[in-house]
Amino acid sequence: MTVKKIWPTSGNVDNAPKDDSEVVAKGACFMGFGIRHFQAFLIFAGLSVAYALRVNLSVAIVAMTDKDQANPDFEEYDWNEKTKSLLLSSFFWGYIITQVPGGALARKFGGKTTLLCGVLICSILAILTPIFAKIGDWQLVCALRVAQGLSQGMVFPSTHTLLSEWAPIEERGNIGTWCYSGSQFGTVVMMATSGIIASSSLGWPSIFYLSGGVGVVWAIVWFIWGASSPAHSKIISPEEKKFIEQSIGVDAAKEHGPPANIPWVKIFTTPAFLVLILVHSTHNWGFWTLLTEIPTYMKNVLGMDIKSNALLSALPYFVMFLMCFVFSSISSLLNKNQCMPLSLSRKLFNSIGHWVPVISLIGLGYVGTDDATLAIVLLTVTVGINASTYLGFQVNHIDLSPNYAGILMGITNCAANIMSIIAPLIVGFIVTDEHNSEQWRIIFFIASGFYFIGNLLFILFGRVEVQPWNDSQPKPSPEKRNSTQLESQH
Numbered sequence: 108m109t110v111k112k113i114w115p116t117s118g119n120v121d122n123a124p125k126d127d128s129e130v131v132a133k134g135a136c137f138m139g140f141g142i143r144h145f146q147a148f149l150i151f152a153g154l155s156v157a158y159a160l161r162v163n164l165s166v167a168i169v170a171m172t173d174k175d176q177a178n179p180d181f182e183e184y185d186w187n188e189k190t191k192s193l194l195l196s197s198f199f200w201g202y203i204i205t206q207v208p209g210g211a212l213a214r215k216f217g218g219k220t221t222l223l224c225g226v227l228i229c230s231i232l233a234i235l236t237p238i239f240a241k242i243g244d245w246q247l248v249c250a251l252r253v254a255q256g257l258s259q260g261m262v263f264p265s266t267h268t269l270l271s272e273w274a275p276i277e278e279r280g281n282i283g284t285w286c287y288s289g290s291q292f293g294t295v296v297m298m299a300t301s302g303i304i305a306s307s308s309l310g311w312p313s314i315f316y317l318s319g320g321v322g323v324v325w326a327i328v329w330f331i332w333g334a335s336s337p338a339h340s341k342i343i344s345p346e347e348k349k350f351i352e353q354s355i356g357v358d359a360a361k362e363h364g365p366p367a368n369i370p371w372v373k374i375f376t377t378p379a380f381l382v383l384i385l386v387h388s389t390h391n392w393g394f395w396t397l398l399t400e401i402p403t404y405m406k407n408v409l410g411m412d413i414k415s416n417a418l419l420s421a422l423p424y425f426v427m428f429l430m431c432f433v434f435s436s437i438s439s440l441l442n443k444n445q446c447m448p449l450s451l452s453r454k455l456f457n458s459i460g461h462w463v464p465v466i467s468l469i470g471l472g473y474v475g476t477d478d479a480t481l482a483i484v485l486l487t488v489t490v491g492i493n494a495s496t497y498l499g500f501q502v503n504h505i506d507l508s509p510n511y512a513g514i515l516m517g518i519t520n521c522a523a524n525i526m527s528i529i530a531p532l533i534v535g536f537i538v539t540d541e542h543n544s545e546q547w548r549i550i551f552f553i554a555s556g557f558y559f560i561g562n563l564l565f566i567l568f569g570r571v572e573v574q575p576w577n578d579s580q581p582k583p584s585p586e587k588r589n590s591t592q593l594e595s596q597h
Contacts, residue, residue, distance in 0.1 A: 142343040143273050143351060147282045149325075149333055150266055153226055154289030156322045157262050159297035160229050160255065161198060163318050164236075166301035166402050166420065168194065170311040171240070173406075177305035181312060182241065188403075190245050192535030195399040197252040198259075199528040205260025206524070207517040210268070212261060217335030218269035221261045223326055228258035230322025237312035264517060272336035275354035284435050287497070291428035294398070298421035369514065370576040379507060379570035384519050386457070386500045386569070389561025390493075391523040393464065393554040396530040397423075397490055400550070407541035409479040419483055426491030434459075438498045450571045453506070457499025457569075461562035464489040468555035472548035499565070506571040530554075 170177035172186050186194070213221040232255050239247040266286060274282040297318060305311040334340035337348040374380055401420045405411045411419065434456065441447060447455070471485040504515040533553070538546045 141347045142340060143275070143282070143337070143347065145332070146269070146273050146334065146340075147285050149329055150222075150269060150286045151289035151292070152325055153222055153329060154262070154266065154286060155293035155296065156318075156325050157226055157229065157259055158290045158293035159318045160226075160233050160322060161259065162294050162398065163233065163297050163301060163314050164198075164252070165195060165399050166298055167305065167311050167314045169402050169406055170302075170305035170314075177302075178307065178310045181310035184240065184245065186245055188538055188541055189535040191403070192531040194245060194249055194252060196528045196531040197249045198256040199524045201253040201256030201258075202260045203256075203521045203524045203528070205257050206264070206521040207514070209261035210264035210514065210517050213265045213268040217339070218265040218272065219329070219333045219335040219339070222265035222269065223329055223333070225258045225261040225265065226322055226329075227326040229255045230319045230326065232258070233315045233319030233322065236315040236319075263520065267516065269335065273351065275351050284431060284497075288428055288431050291424050291431065291494075294424040295421045295428060298402075298424065299418050302418065369511065373574075373576040374508075374511070374515070374518075377507070377574055377576075378568055379574070380515065382564050382568040383500060383503055383507070383515070384522050386561040386565040387519040387523040388526045389557040390461065390496060390500070392526040392530050392557040393468075394490075394493060395527040396534065396550065396554050397486070399531045400534055401486060403541060404547055408476055408544050408547055409482055410476070411479065422483065423487045423490030426487050427494045430491050430494035431497060434495050434498055449506070450569075453499050453503060453571055454566050454569060455499075456495045457565055458562055460493050460495030460499055461558045463492045465555045465559045467492075468551045468558070472551040476544055500569070503569065503571065507574050508577040511577065 168186075168191055170181075171184050172191065174181065174183040209221065209225075232251050236248065236251060239251050243250075270283055270286065301314050304314050304317065307313075332342065334343075337343050337351045340348070401423070405420060438452065438456065441452060467485045467489040471482060471489070474482045474485065504519065508515060534550055537549050540546060
């Protein structure tokens with residue numbers, strides 16, 4: 108019942124075409140591939156670039172602080188672990204600020220414009236990173252990373268806005284998966300190639316030049332062929348445009364109506380939403396601790412050089428990229444056969460994504476420094492299995508409130524990324540000796556504790572029912588309130 112309410116089918120009496128099969132055939136322009144799929148590919152590429160720009164420093168910082176691990180012909184910086192942790196967390200200082208405003212800007216100016224600005228600005232700043240490091244040391248690099256975070260805060264809200272305009276309801280799950288898998292793909296490519304690039308004649312500065320350059324190229328392609336909606340696209344066929352608009356509803360394909368009064372008090376007094384904030388935050392603690400610190404752990408504890416370090420650091424995120432599609436297929440099969448209610452499904456997949464890593468992280472804490480293979484296997488399991496959460500808490504915002512799902516995501520993502528700031532800083536305070544496996548064990552235990560507590564709260568208090576405040580009354584239209592005044596102005 109909840110699913111039907113949130114995701115109405117294209118067979119809705121008011122919006123359904125007279126001949127669905129004919130419209131679908133026309134909507135899928137060539138062998139099932141339409142302009143909407145081309146847009147999804149461009150968004151996938153954009154998110155790949157965005158995440159590559161986000162994580163490039165995680166591997167590059169190893170070469171920047173130890174020239175023996177890369178091409179020694181390039182400058183080396185004497186940054187201790189606390190300084191490196193500060194640099195790795197500084198991105199999120201800006202990122203959390205533009206989460207909620209990013210959604211408002213995307214709604215006002217269109218997802219194309221805000222996504223373009225976010226990726227392009229971040230790309231230009233990436234190209235400037237080596238120059239900033241040379242003239243201003245870590246302090247200027249830190250300021251640059253904050254600015255990159257500010258620009259990327261618009262990326263996810265922009266993507267949500269674009270999907271709401273481009274994805275037909277019957278294809279929304281698949282198209283959304285294709286788009287958001289770009290975040291893992293970009294992480295894999297950047298982490299797998301950074302070590303090789305840093306050890307080549309190009310040196311570690313080229314990590315920033317290449318990733319930033321690719322971002323600029325993507326921005327040009329997106330500017331030419333991207334569009335905020337089918338109505339703004341110059342290359343979409345009338346048939347496909349009609350197909351999309353009939354699926355999502357004609358009104359949704361046009362300009363949004365008067366905004367509703369956002370029920371802020373009711374939102375923040377809803378236990379299920381408060382738990383959602385907590386589980387998102389605990390998830391980010393564990394996920395971003397690993398993402399930012401795996402290269403350092405592999406180098407100093409497992410004794411791997413930067414080439415093998417980078418390739419193996421990318422492995423967990425490649426597995427996560429693949430597992431996104433595996434878990435999505437399993438979920439589709441369960442839903443098709445109606446094997447379990449939605450609430451159980453959400454909590455099951457979230458438990459897989461959180462409690463399996465609890466076990467693997469505890470095991471990782473006791474792996475000896477001479478058993479690198481087992482450590483890599485456990486890291487891969489910990490990160491790869493996180494893909495299951497895409498079918499757990501990460502879609503629960505839509506369950507609670509389809510109308511305010513974007514706002515809910517902005518709030519929880521803002522709170523969760525505060526954890527992304529704190530986690531690397533805690534590593535810097537605890538790990539005073541980068542070669543001490545016992546200090547790293549504490550880091551892994553803390554992450555596993557957050558994973559366990561967050562999911563336990565979600566199991567106990569998480570809900571999937573649409574909340575009563577979802578259907579708040581819209582504001583009176585200004586045109587209707589002030590019709591006399593408007594007429595006099597004309």
